Amino acid sequence: MSSTARCPMHGVRTLPDDGTPLRPSRTLNDWRDEAAATPLRYADGHDGLIVTRHELAQAVLADPRFSQQPQRMPLETESSADPPDLAAQRSMREAGLLGLDGGEHARLRRAITSRFSVRAVRGIRDVVASTVSDQLQRLLMGGSPANVTTAYAEPISARMHCHVLGIPNEFADTFSTLFVGGGTTQQKFDFIREVIDAKRSHPGEDVLSDLVRGELSQSEIEGLALVLMASGRDSVAYMIATTTVALLTHPDQRAVLRTDPALMKGAVEEFMRYGAMFLTLFPRTALEDVELDGVRIRAGQSVSVSSVGANRDERRFEDPDRFDVKRDAFGHLGFGHGRHGCVGQQLARVEITEAISQLFATVPDMRLVEAEQMSPQPFANPVGTYEAGDVIVAWGGMSS
Structure with missing residues (x-):
């Protein structure tokens, strides 16, 4: 028997803000126990659904009967008092992959996928390892205690982003600033246009060079570049x-991985499941x-899939909070699923694996001093994403 979404019995439901990356709100468990999808109030006041069970989550993400438009967010979106120029607005409409469906989405996504394939990522593993090693030495030279987020994680991800996209070295600092x-x-x-002009003059073997060599319009190139950089x-x-x-x-x-480092390849999937963003x-x-998994969803109704909720579904993962x-x-679902699954997930796996492996192998006595993310923080995005926050660690004999 199918069920139609009902109004909540205990008032309006909004995204719970009392959770943390490693200890999500228990409200998600309550909703999952109640139904595969439960009512959710969106920022514009309309009532949609939030999916917290894994089976229905995968089904929604893979079903072409669901559109990325309109993008009605669960949380308030900051309005820009200084909107970009008309050309930029057109680029965001024409090439914003997160807001496109069907053939247009597939066409634009094909323009960027080759540089993120398993084969392509395998070819730059040495670059990832070298980048991580260099940044780790910078972290250690800064001394204990240190902020893993700002002195290690963010620089690694920014530097690899520049490498794969093809952002020239002279633009790297500006990229990080913006x-x-x-x-x-x-x-x-403005930055994107300057970088694209540089790539036209000096193309290489990278994503941005592929875009300027292809058959995309200027507007599409700029829009895709924004998505990729952001x-x-x-x-x-x-x-x-x-x-x-x-x-x-x-x-x-930690001891398990130290004893058997070969487990790291599979462990990165558990990192993504347990600490989903x-x-x-x-x-x-x-x-x-x-109608999916016994849930009837009305035409025009918004549906938000909770990757955090689905990743903690005991129907899919035994003892999911462990x-x-x-x-x-x-x-x-840490990388999403279906047509809009993360295009860079293979590269992300390698970066995360290399960064964690080198960090813990090189600093075996590392200890946690403080982590902002262990207490609830404001969401990082109106879609509802967790912040990493400062992660302060120490090692050696220095007291913390």
Whole structure:
């Protein structure tokens, strides 16, 4: 028997803000126990659904009857008092992969996928290892205590982002200032245009060079460049920092990896499952009445899939609140799923694996001093994502 979404019995439901990356809100468990999908109030006041069970989550993400439009967020979106120029606005409409469906989405995604394939990533493993090693030495030279987030995780992810995208070295500092530190949309587009002009003059073997050599319009190139520069880097940095906290607060699991480093390849999937960043992924809208897993979803209704909720579903993962690096965690939704799954997930796996492996092998006596993420923080995005926060560690004889 199918069920139709009902109004909540105990008032309006909004995204719970009392959780942390490693200890999500128990409200998600309550909702999951109640139903595969439960009502959720969105920022614009309309009532949609949030999916917290794994089976329905995968089904929604893979179903073409759900659209990325309109993008109605669970949380308030900051309005820009200084909108970018009209060309930039057009680029965001035409090539914003997170807001496109069907053939247009597939066409634009194909323009960037080759540099993120398993084969391509295998070819730059040495670059990842070298980048991590160099940044680790910088961390150690700074002395104990140190901030893993700002002195290790963020620089690694930014430097690898520049390498794969093909952002020239002379632009790297500006990239970090705008996309790590935070700049206006117009500043980012001005930067993108300058970088694209440079790539046209001196193309290489990288994503941006592929774009300018291809058959895309200027507007599409700029829009894709914005998506690529703004996405993925923060997720990798978040996972390096959060996995560091997870291992330092679970010494038994740290010991398992120390004893058998070969487990790291599978352990990265458990890192992604247990410490998922997205409380909800970007919302989908039903294009027609849909029935999935016994849930009836009305045409026009917004649906937010909770990767955090689905990753802790006991129907899919035994004892899901237990951190277990030996677990078979494949099938987690830490990288999303379906057509809009993370295009850079193979590269992300290598970066996270290398960063964690080198850090713990080189600093075996590392200990956690303080981690902001162990207490609830404001969400990092109106879609509902956790912040890594500062992760302060110490090593050696220095007191903390």
